Amino acid sequence: MELGNGAAVSTDGVLDVSHANLNAFSADSVSDQKKRDTKQLYLNNNRLCELPSSVRHFSNLQLLDISNNGLSVIGEDITSLVKLRTLVAKNNRLNEYSLPKNFGSLQLEVLNLSGNRFEEIPLQCTKLRRLQSLSLGGNRLKSIPVEIENLSSLEVLYLGGNFISSIPTEVANLPRLSYLALSDNSIQSVPPQLTRLHSLRSLSLHNNQLRYMPREILSLVRLQELSLRGNPLVVRFVKELMYDPPSLLELAGRAVKSGNVPYSQQDLPNHLLKYLDLASKCPNPKCAGVYFDSCVRHIKFVDFCGKYRLPLMHYLCSPECTASPCSSNPQSDAESDDDSSVPADRLQRVLLG
Incomplete structure (x- = not known):
């Protein structure tokens, strides 16, 4: 019609x-x-x-x-x-x-x-x-x-x-x-x-x-x-380190937590006890450190399919956690942990550019 x-x-x-x-x-x-x-x-x-x-x-x-x-x-x-x-x-x-x-x-x-x-x-x-x-x-x-x-x-x-x-x-x-x-x-x-x-x-x-x-x-x-x-x-495609030196309070707190120094409610004022409870464990498996307010923001690149590298964020206790002293081989934790061994069928394309 x-x-x-x-x-x-x-x-x-x-x-x-x-x-x-x-x-x-x-x-x-x-x-x-x-x-x-x-x-x-x-x-x-x-x-x-x-x-x-x-x-x-x-x-x-x-x-x-x-x-x-x-x-x-x-x-x-x-x-x-x-x-x-x-x-x-x-x-x-x-x-x-x-x-x-x-x-x-x-x-x-x-x-x-x-x-x-x-x-x-x-x-x-x-x-x-x-x-x-x-x-x-x-x-x-x-x-x-x-x-x-x-x-x-x-x-x-x-x-x-x-x-x-x-x-x-x-x-x-x-x-x-x-x-x-x-x-x-x-x-x-x-x-x-x-x-x-x-x-x-x-x-x-x-x-x-x-x-x-x-x-x-x-x-x-x-x-x-x-x-x-x-x-x-992706544009910068580099590690991004934003690190402020830890305060004396944080250094003391790290020493207590990393060294497993015993303490009780009778030993410390309440605000310090709460502060010590805020400790975050460093995600680097080669490092036993902790941090409170001061940490390293570190971009790691995880390899998919042997070709693409996907940026992921790590919060580390210090810059040394990405260097060889914290690891038994010259690779940093950003290159050596298990996340990099992803099966080839997991991701077909990571478009970075």
Whole structure:
């Protein structure tokens, strides 16, 4: 059936009205039967400024593409599409106030809102319990809401090209997440809790502000691709030592803890007892030292597959822990501990540049 401007309803349930240069769309020229038969409706690349109210008549619609228009709002009519599974609305003028209040009642599995003007992820989106793929790349997002954990079916989360500065630990509560893209943001650290993402296969973190990666990342046994290029930890690609000489208090505390000097509540005031309880053991297995406030931040490079080197952070008690005196061979602990012997099937690509 021809609708003008070359648009037509095909026999396989697809109504393509894309690139038709429409300012408005009306379904009046479509028979009731055709409306019921239509499962995919393409209204992309037009000049639409609002979602046509006539879409509510397509009762069996499963896919709606309204990309590349001038939409600033999606009205309540969309909530009547109870069979809708895929909504593509990228490259419009949508923001966090553009979605209807009951948007979360939809049974969406795929939602693409990339290339819009969102500064926050609408909470309506976090109520889409069947959602498997969420894309909000190229927006103005500053954070990820903790309610993201409600998307228990989510497998793909794409938030690249925003202004996100941190990753909430609630992201780790997404049991099916296999693809996490947070590239081109302002993220400064990765929470070690992400180790709970047992299904994660791809982690894109390039072009952020990362200076280290937590060693817990090695627990992601299904991870096949990790992108880190364009971060300070890769750009500098050197050890980062930030070391302040320990105070007399710390030196005394180290001597007590390392030498196993006995003490009791009767020997020391309460504030010193609490201080001694704060001792952190040096992670270097060749070193029996401890530290309190003063430590070395040391980037080690773990070798994957004999080709790539993944930077991980160590906190050491002193610079000597990375030199030969603490080790029986000339290699430092950063090169010699067991983390470097990772099976070849653990990670296929670490993209450092």
